[in-house]
Amino acid sequence: MYVAVKGGEKAIANAHALLAEKRRGDLSVPEVETAQIREQLSLAVDRVMSEGSLYDRDTAALAIKQARGDLVEAVFLVRAYRTTLPRFGSADPLDTENMRVRRRVSATYKDVPGGQMLGPTFDYTHRLLDPALAGSGNAPRRPGEEAGEAGETPVEAVGLCPKVLSFLEKEGLLPEESDKGEAPGDLTRQPLQLPADRDIRLQSLARGDEGMLLALAYSTQRGFGSTHPFAGEIRMGEVEVAFTPEELGFPVIVGEITVTECETVNKFTGGGGVPAAFTRGYGLTFGEGERKAMSMALVDRSLRSEELGEAVKGPAQDQEFVLYHSDNVEASGFVQHLKLPHYVDFQAELELVRSLRRAHAANAARDSISRRASP
Amino acid sequence: MRLQQPTTHEPAGKNRQRWMRAFALGEEAALEKGLAAFPDCPPYTFLRKPEAGMVMLEGRAGNSGRRFNFGEMLVTRCAVRMATADGEVSGHAYVAGNRPRHAEAAAVLDALMQQPEYAERLDKDLVAPLLAARELACRETAAETSATRVDFFTMARGEDT
Numbered sequence: 001m002y003v004a005v006k007g008g009e010k011a012i013a014n015a016h017a018l019l020a021e022k023r024r025g026d027l028s029v030p031e032v033e034t035a036q037i038r039e040q041l042s043l044a045v046d047r048v049m050s051e052g053s054l055y056d057r058d059t060a061a062l063a064i065k066q067a068r069g070d071l072v073e074a075v076f077l078v079r080a081y082r083t084t085l086p087r088f089g090s091a092d093p094l095d096t097e098n099m100r101v102r103r104r105v106s107a108t109y110k111d112v113p114g115g116q117m118l119g120p121t122f123d124y125t126h127r128l129l130d131p132a133l134a135g136s137g138n139a140p141r142r143p144g145e146e147a148g149e150a151g152e153t154p155v156e157a158v159g160l161c162p163k164v165l166s167f168l169e170k171e172g173l174l175p176e177e178s179d180k181g182e183a184p185g186d187l188t189r190q191p192l193q194l195p196a197d198r199d200i201r202l203q204s205l206a207r208g209d210e211g212m213l214l215a216l217a218y219s220t221q222r223g224f225g226s227t228h229p230f231a232g233e234i235r236m237g238e239v240e241v242a243f244t245p246e247e248l249g250f251p252v253i254v255g256e257i258t259v260t261e262c263e264t265v266n267k268f269t270g271g272g273g274v275p276a277a278f279t280r281g282y283g284l285t286f287g288e289g290e291r292k293a294m295s296m297a298l299v300d301r302s303l304r305s306e307e308l309g310e311a312v313k314g315p316a317q318d319q320e321f322v323l324y325h326s327d328n329v330e331a332s333g334f335v336q337h338l339k340l341p342h343y344v345d346f347q348a349e350l351e352l353v354r355s356l357r358r359a360h361a362a363n364a365a366r367d368s369i370s371r372r373a374s375p
Numbered sequence: 376m377r378l379q380q381p382t383t384h385e386p387a388g389k390n391r392q393r394w395m396r397a398f399a400l401g402e403e404a405a406l407e408k409g410l411a412a413f414p415d416c417p418p419y420t421f422l423r424k425p426e427a428g429m430v431m432l433e434g435r436a437g438n439s440g441r442r443f444n445f446g447e448m449l450v451t452r453c454a455v456r457m458a459t460a461d462g463e464v465s466g467h468a469y470v471a472g473n474r475p476r477h478a479e480a481a482a483v484l485d486a487l488m489q490q491p492e493y494a495e496r497l498d499k500d501l502v503a504p505l506l507a508a509r510e511l512a513c514r515e516t517a518a519e520t521s522a523t524r525v526d527f528f529t530m531a532r533g534e535d536t
Binding site: 115 | 428432434435436437440441442452472517521523529
């Protein structure tokens with residue numbers, strides 16, 4: 001139990017002033033602008049939007065600056081901001097098949113209609129620090145400008161990229177996802193109830209902590225509830241958002257957002273008169289969030305254990321474990337509240353431990369007297 | 376909050392969706408420049424002042440399955456009422472981000488586009504160029520992406536090639 005304390009107003013005000021000073025750092029170094037964070041630390045922005053559960057690059061950039069680059073703190077700021085805003089309604093479901101793809105890879109087929117595009121990836125980089133970036137004025141080479149490259153591979157238009165998993169669906173090797181038209185539940189309006197349906201699980205994972213989901217996904221690969229997945233398709237790019245305002249009654253395009261999507265092909269079900277078929281997991285994140293989208297897909301699949309008739313053995317298959325512990329705002333709040341003054345609580349425990357020790361000493365003294373008396 | 380719908384409201388059509396999309400996706404500066412070229416823009420009043428809020432985005436499992444709440448998006452909306460020769464017309468806008476000026480400009484432009492005396496000129500001078508600029512930007516991005524198109528080869532093992 002936490003008993004409130006009073007006082008310390010002056011110290012708190014000074015601590016906040018000190019925080020602002022430390023945020024600014026050395027005054028001889030130019031102050032970072034939120035536009036610079038938005039443009040040059042864009043993957044930090046993506047993560048804060050994703051876990052903050054609010055798509056707006058400027059808001060996330062401001063939160064990162066205010067939080068001195070502490071991304072979990074920035075997520076908290078964004079979550080707090082979103083509670084001050086009215087909700088105008090729900091957009092039409094995003095259509096990721098019609099994404100303007102900027103990256104698309106498949107680990108299951110090398111030749112897929114629409115092709116594979118690496119896009120702006122860290123994959124295949126050597127992870128060697130680049131001292132040139134320590135200076136400024138780095139103008140990057142434009143893609144396709146390499147000498148001798150032009151004309152070698154004619155630039156093929158990036159057209160519609162059909163879903164890779166649809167090829168497996170057509171062969172009946174992968175069950176199609178079905179939509180019964182149910183309105184999705186909303187964790188931000190109703191408390192989490194277990195067992196949670198897939199809509200709630202996906203919402204929870206979409207706003208969940210990347211580190212937590214990554215660790216859980218990894219655990220399933222190492223044997224705590226095997227998922228044995230293939231990355232059927234990973235795609236990243238822009239989708240337009242259509243929303244139907246009630247005063248208009250027809251859908252209008254509000255803007256477009258960047259998303260990353262991952263669909264996994266997992267080990268199969270079947271037997272008992274049912275033909276074998278693969279199973280699937282789904283991950284979707286704001287911005288360029290490939291690590292998170294992949295982790296989400298693995299954890300989504302692993303949380304389907306029960307519906308697919310598998311034994312629930314690993315933490316990543318346990319709904320309560322995953323859904324109650326993947327929100328970093330809740331987790332951070334509960335862990336960090338421990339540092340607030342707990343003087344009254346502690347006094348109570350101190351008194352308890354002292355009285356237990358007194359009882360123990362009294363018992364020990366009585367035992368030793370009776371031992372001496374007994375022979 | 377429900378808005379009173381002015382009576383001379385144009386029926387929604389593909390055309391209105393087209394220009395509303397152009398205004399939402401266009402740059403705020405381009406919209407304001409487009410409006411500035413209309414010194415004869417009739418006066419308007421707010422049905423709804425620019426207001427920031429959120430729209431809940433939805434995804435679908437596997438893009439075709441069960442819908443789920445994906446996360447929210449910051450948007451600004453605005454609605455204006457403009458008197459016309461034979462009544463009045465209302466202009467609406469929903470744009471991404473906290474952008475009151477963008478939303479206001481888009482709402483005013485939506486109202487103008489519903490009036491035949493402005494629509495043709497605005498379409499030619501603003502809507503079409505906005506959509507063309509966007510198309511061009513998309514093509515440039517696609518070309519950059521295409522330069523990263525990859526062909527993976529499966530290496531044959533042993534003697535059989």
